[in-house]
Amino acid sequence: MQLVSISQKSSESSSERVLGVLLLIAVATMWLRHLCSSFWLDETLSLWVASGSFSQAIERSLNFQGQSPLYFVLLHWWINLVGSSEWLVRVPSVLCLVASLSLFYRLALFFGDRRFGLSSALLFVASQSAVFAATNARPYALATLFAIASFVLWIEAQRCECWNRPLFIGSLVAAVAAFYTHYMYWPLVLFHLVLPKERGLVKRRLWFVLAYILAILPAVPFLLELKERSALLGLGGTPSWIELVLSLLQPGILLLVFLSLALHDGVLRRGLRTEKRPIPLKECALLFILPTVALFCLSYLLQTQTLFKEHYLFWRLPFLLLIFSFLLRKRSVLATYLLVFFLFAAEPYRATPNENWRALVGSLSSEVDVNGSSAPKVLLYSGLLESQNVELLETSEPYREYLSAPLRAYGYEGDVVPLPLNPLDQSAEPYLKDIARNISTPDSRVTVAGSNGILVAGVKANQFVEMALRQVGLFKLKEETFEGSWLQEYGAGRTLGENERDP
Structure with missing residues (x-):
């Protein structure tokens, strides 16, 4: 009887060890493997909120994130201590x-x-x-x-x-x-x-x-x-x-x-x-x-x-x-x-957010290094809900900086012009026309960056941004994708696919 009890306890201890090992493996494979991947949109916002001063972290969390400042204040101290x-x-x-x-x-x-x-x-x-x-x-x-x-x-x-x-x-x-x-x-x-x-x-x-x-x-x-x-x-x-x-x-x-x-x-x-x-x-x-x-x-x-x-x-x-x-x-x-x-x-897990802003900004920076020029102005489609207010895009510098967080998180220093949430909406047309006026010659170019994290009427962001800019006379010349994010170049000339195609 005692031997049976000892055997049972040994079996129970063995099963507990197996579960413990599986627990450690699960933590390592599911929680740690994505730590070094690029920030996605919402994380760049966290970094922007926490990267200012202590008072800015509180103000930004309340005014822009609409959340309590507790986490962002802690993140602010953590970033200042160990890095970003x-x-x-x-x-x-x-x-x-x-x-x-x-x-x-x-x-x-x-x-x-x-x-x-x-x-x-x-x-x-x-x-x-x-x-x-x-x-x-x-x-x-x-x-x-x-x-x-x-x-x-x-x-x-x-x-x-x-x-x-x-x-x-x-x-x-x-x-x-x-x-x-x-x-x-x-x-x-x-x-x-x-x-x-x-x-x-x-x-x-x-x-x-x-x-x-x-x-x-x-x-x-x-x-x-x-x-x-x-x-x-x-x-x-x-x-x-x-x-x-x-x-x-x-x-x-x-x-x-x-x-x-x-x-x-x-x-x-x-x-x-x-x-x-x-x-x-x-x-x-x-x-x-x-x-x-x-x-x-x-x-x-x-x-x-x-x-x-x-x-x-x-x-x-x-x-x-x-x-x-x-x-x-x-x-x-x-x-x-x-x-x-x-x-x-059913799928065991939903896809984790995956937007490679790091590679996107790296591509922008490499073009600057090759050409020896200053960082170009970038039109940014973030898909953030706050960007639907066109008036704020035109008049509020803090909001423009907030909406520029995906590029600022990786040190992009050039001018960033946020695009409206729905650029196909009539209220966005005057805003886009003002942008197009600065690209009136065939040799002028403008870079557009964005995320496909949002769909409008079932259409991906890079597609409806192209449709909106086409309506104001800008045509896509080339496009580069980085998982969930993308870069496009536009000009006032022909669109990619009309008689010639970018290699």
């Missing part, structure tokens, strides 16, 4: 996600044993939201760290028979910090109303919610401005029902569950059986579904499509992962069938 290369700027996000991972493992241990925690952590590492947050110089990783810290401290506080005030205050401070890192994390207070399930916590929950509301009151005027910014943020669009369904189903995570199931049954020759602890499946499902539906409804009512984004809901993902880990423990035939179906029906 791609991997260094992203290191804080990786560190925050590593800390979030350890806290999520601790959260899973409240409901299962070490293997349950490791399996849940493995799903966390490989989720698309975690990959996105860890590899981007954006506030989501820091906000997620505060959110999960608040969850863990809250449960720890309720496990004490008496009211543990330090843990209670710590949970409250972490929840407020998550909100002030990114205002879209405000629904996380639902966790404190739902878990743990024990009765007799009504008074504590009410005190927590009241203190939370008082702490975020200073931000209410800013939140009310969202309605005024709704047309800008969403371009009058609304999130689709398909987006809601995909957000709830999480097909990529389902695939990972299947792979984990195959690992346990095929490699370890045993299912994931945890100690019998109460796993609050209904509460976890509620905490995953309710915020998703609530944010969808809010975005739909405000007609702000850009508010319904997966990375704004990252904080609720751990509750789905706990459910999936529990499903692995059950190993039902129906669940296996559904997971196999999603293996063939």
